[in-house]
Amino acid sequence: MKVHVSTYGCSASQASAEIMKASIRDKGHDLVPEKDADVLVINTCTVKYTTEQKILHKIGAAGDSGKEVIVSGCMPEVQLEDILNQNPQAHILGVNSVSKVTDIIDSLGSDKGSIQVFMEEPEGFQNVPRIRYNPNIHICQLSQGCNFSCSYCIVSIARGKLQSFKPQEIVSDIKAAVSEGCREIWLTSQDNGQYGNDGDVLLPELLRMICDIPGKFKVRVGMMNPFSVAPILEDLLDAFDNDKIYKLLHLPIQSASDDVLERMNRYHTISAANDIIHRFRERFTDFTLFTDIIVGFPGESDEDFKKTLSWVEFYRPDKVNISRYTPRPHTKAWDLRKIDSRIIVRRSNELHGLCESIKLESKNAMIGWDGEVFISKEAKTKGMMARTDSYKPVVIPECHISPGVMCRVRVYDATAGYFLGNIVE
Structure with a gap:
């Protein structure tokens, strides 16, 4: 079969695509450009409405063109009906089931209709072949799922409760990647700070185990929520104090207003997030801060938004991922009264302008x-x-x-x- 894999979303989604591509190749199928493919694997993301609509259009158009379509990633877990409305013949691969992609490909042409594979437990995420987007970078997924339920978040619904992968498997996976020539290790999950809350080894100890692996490599620790960092802060600071770990903290605040954070069901106050940032800046003089902010969450007042602008001016993050709020199905915020879209656009543009001016000043200073x-x-x-x-x-x-x-x-x-x-x- 001639197969093309397209992927959307986070680095965990990218890692799944790398694993599926290697599995497809090793089963003797050809990986080809999309225009030449008989089978299109669409590895989905459903965080944003605009991305969702783009993917649904692609699913329908691919089916109309006569291609076999396999839909994987988060969308099948929470928007299966939407997918099948676009393409009733689409085949479905649940978010835990990346290891089964060739089972579906090998079954194509058997007139079974839509094949659907959903697994309760994640399988095939560690110590498996990859076709990496960059041969020097290994994306290691630490866990699947999340034990919290932010009111806007559909991903926690799609990926389920936290299931941390065994530390020995993670270390073995990274050790193999380093031996294959990878020089950057990206640690990813829905929230790295939660790693091990369902087991015996927490994130700081895992980081120490990873840094003990021989070889010349650097570790990028991905996103961690303030409420998951707070309980492990002291140990995490000690673990970060290793030459192999980049001094990068990706800490999404989402809003600097406690009223908005409460409606978001974020489990932290802005002062708690600020304390984490202060502690990292005290410990590491050369330090980079990334954050995420949602603009226009239901009930966000002008005063709430001004608090976020003031926070950005004061803390001057190196990168801000700005999202205009759009309601996601199945989430707690779905039924909340929405803010006028024109207000959201204005606030988003104002925040973008501030972030760009801060970025420019920081770059010139460098x-x-x-x-x-x-x-x-x-x-x-x-x-x-x-x-x-x-x-x-x-x-x-x-x-x-x-x-x-x-x-x-x-x-x-x-x-x-x-x-x-x-x-x-």
């Missing part, structure tokens, strides 16, 4: 910086992409050093997405 960087991968245009200890991206145009090597650079310019640097002899 010009002239001189320090050690870790060579990560080939740059998209020319040279190599490197990362500072706090994960700031530096492209070195005239560079032929292999990934995994440390070198000293001086930053001489900045673009919208990265810095430019020269190697200092």
Whole structure:
């Protein structure tokens, strides 16, 4: 069979696509561009309405063109009816069932109608072959699911309760990736801070186990919610104090108003999130902060939004993922009264403008910086992409050093997405 895999969403979704592509290849099928495919595997995301609509259109159009369609990822778990309305012949692969993709492909043409595979337990996420999007980066999923229920979040419904993968399996998976040449390890899940709450080994201890793996590599710890970081903060700070871990904290606040956070069912106050940020900044002088903010959540007043603007001005995060609130089916916020979309657009634009001005000031302040960087991968245009200890991206145009090597650079310019640097002899 000629198969194409397209994927949407987070790094965990990307990791699932890497696993499915390797499984398809190893079963003797051909991975081809979408236009040449007989079978289209669509690995879905349902966090945002706009993404959902794009995917549903693709599912319907692929079926109309005569292609066999396999839909995997989060959408089948919560929007199966929508998928089948678009394409009644679509085949379905539940979010835990990536290891079964070739079972469906091998069954095509048997006139069984829509084949649907849903598994209660996640299978085949660790220690399996991959076709990586980047051969230097290994995405390691730590767990499936979430034990919390933010009122806007459909993903926790799709992925179910927390199921942490065994620490020994994770360490073995990363050790194999490093031996295969990977020099960056991305740890991902719905919320990395929850890792091990259903077991004996929590995230800080897991990080220490990972850092004990021999080899030259760096670890990027993905998103952690404030309410999952707070109980492990002291141990987490100690675990981060290792040369192998990027000093990057991705801590979604979603809003700086406690009233909005309460309606979001976020389980934390803004002061609790602030305390975590202060503690990281006290511990690590070179530190990068990412956050997520939802604009226009039901009931958000002008005063609530001003609190968020003030927070951004004060804490000056290096990156803000801004989402305009859209209701998601099956969530607690679905029936809440919506804010006028024109207000949401205005607030979103204002927040984007503030974040861009802060980013520009931060980038200009970085010009002239001189320090050690870790060579990560080939740059998209020319040279190599490197990362500072706090994960700031530096492209070195005239560079032929292999990934995994440390070198000293001086930053001489900045673009919208990265810095430019020269190697200092």
